Amino acid sequence: MILSRVQAEPGISRAELARMCGFSEMAATRIVRELLAAGIIQESSATDKAKEKKKHVGRPKTGLHIVKDGLFAVGITVSAYHSEVSICDADGKLCASSRPENVPLGDVVDAARVYAEALRDLIEVSEIDVNRIVGIGVALSGRTLPDRAEIVTSDYFGWANDGGQFCREIQKIIDLPIEIENISNALAIAEMRFGGARDVADFTLIHAATFVGAGVVSDNRLVRGDSGISGLLGHFRAEERPLTCVCGRHDCLNLSATGFGLLSQLGKLEHRAFDTSKLSFYAASLLDALDDPDAAEFVAEAGEKLAPALDSTAKLLGPKMIILSGYLGTNETYFASVKGTLERHFDYDPQGSFQLVKGTISSVDAAALLALHAFCYSDRLDYDRFADAPEQAHGVTHG
Ligand SMILES: [Zn+2]
CATH class of the missing domain: 3.30.420.40 (ATPase, nucleotide binding domain)
Known part of the structure; x- marks a missing residue:
């Protein structure tokens, strides 16, 4: 708890730390001493701190920081x-x-x-x-x-x-x-601790690349489901396509809102069933397509297909934020299309609903x-x- 707090708020004082963690100042000081001795945190002197911030003149205090190369x-x-x-x-x-x-x-x-x-x-x-x-x-x-x-x-x-x-x-x-x-x-964990979802207790992260999947955080905890089965957004039912998902179906979101669906629309696939021996081909072809202005309308079309799943996710879980991540999810054309489709067809309004943002962590x-x-x-x-x-x-x- 103490270490997390120091990481999240560099320069925090022992007194603030104790108060925020609900410890006595003595207990906090004892733990801080141990972390200092182990070289995991360090304490800046009052003068260092005064140089950093010219306020707090009256009360000299020392601030705690993570030792960057301590661990x-x-x-x-x-x-x-x-x-x-x-x-x-x-x-x-x-x-x-x-x-x-x-x-x-x-x-x-x-x-x-x-x-x-x-x-x-x-x-x-x-x-x-x-x-x-x-x-x-x-x-x-x-x-x-x-x-x-x-x-x-x-x-x-x-x-x-x-x-x-x-x-x-x-x-x-x-x-x-x-x-x-x-x-x-x-x-989702990385965004929660180090990225754009730092102060967000409820959010869903959607990772879109060759396929699509989701990570759900509710009340600051990752929702794993039974045996880690949560987040199978890619197998949400969508329109039927002349393709076969890894699960054997022809109507999974994996076949339309994704890199795999996009490559099919671009005529880059010589086969209909997803083939695990062609993963590098799918990856390289998707990165090429995202750089190709002629492919933009198909990228936008894939984004449109994702929007209904976001609407359902928002209604089921009520997240404060939905993060689009992955090579496809953070693509500007794809992202703008998801957002535009939500606005046009699902009455999406960022003021009254979740924030839709791009992932900050690769x-x-x-x-x-x-x-x-x-x-x-x-x-x-x-x-x-x-x-x-x-x-x-x-x-x-x-x-
Ligand atoms: Zn499937």
Whole structure:
């Protein structure tokens, strides 16, 4: 609680901290002392603070800040667009990243090994002390059970239940705690803690790329549903198309409001059924189409198809905000079309209803932020592992 509060409000005083967390000042001070000793937070002197802000002249006070390079988190983004491994600092800023090429996405274990080796190399090159890394975040298109570090299923990659193999393979190479999460949920968590949804208790994030999915936050908590099944927006019933969804149907939203639907409309698909061996082709073709002015009317048409699902979502959940994320979701033409369709056909008025906004965090950044959320700014912070860091207590930086 204290650490999260310091991160959200840099420069906060011990007294304010105690009041906002509902602790006595003495209790807060004791916890602050431990976090200072572990090199996780630091205290700026009154003069530093006076330089930053010229008000508060009468009452000299010291402010608390996160030590940016006190702790780190690392991430693996499993994607047919841009596979990425990355490192972020304790404030969620990206420190280093690399893009492993030709990841064998057809096999869970092979893919895990390639990602883990790329991440291990990145940590080595960046010279970050592995003992200051809180954990690994993994974001992918699929249903997961984070508590068991398990992939339940990924229709997108064509993976069945992996029994935890993916994460075990990574931990053979990098022995750190892992949090594995669906990409929409990972993005929702990242937006909630570090992005545009910081003060928003109820919102829905819609991730639109080759397919579409959703992450739902209600009362500051991620809604997972039974066995992590929530957010299957892509299988909402829509108009029938001459295409076949991964679920076998011909009328899923995945076939019209998405990159896959768009490519079909553009005549880029030689086949009708979604094919997991063509993920890279879908990804590259969608990115090309989004750069092609001649494709704009079809991009807008895909956006129109998404609007009814947003209307239903808003009526069911009453979110304060709906965030469109992903390569397609943040495209200006697509976004404007979704918004325009809501206004024209669903009486959408941002004043009296939810705010419709574009995501502020990219898919490739979400994985490391997920790890930071899970293992730094939560009760899963392994304080004892970081407490014994005498050089940190004197403000010596790593790397
Ligand atoms: Zn479907």
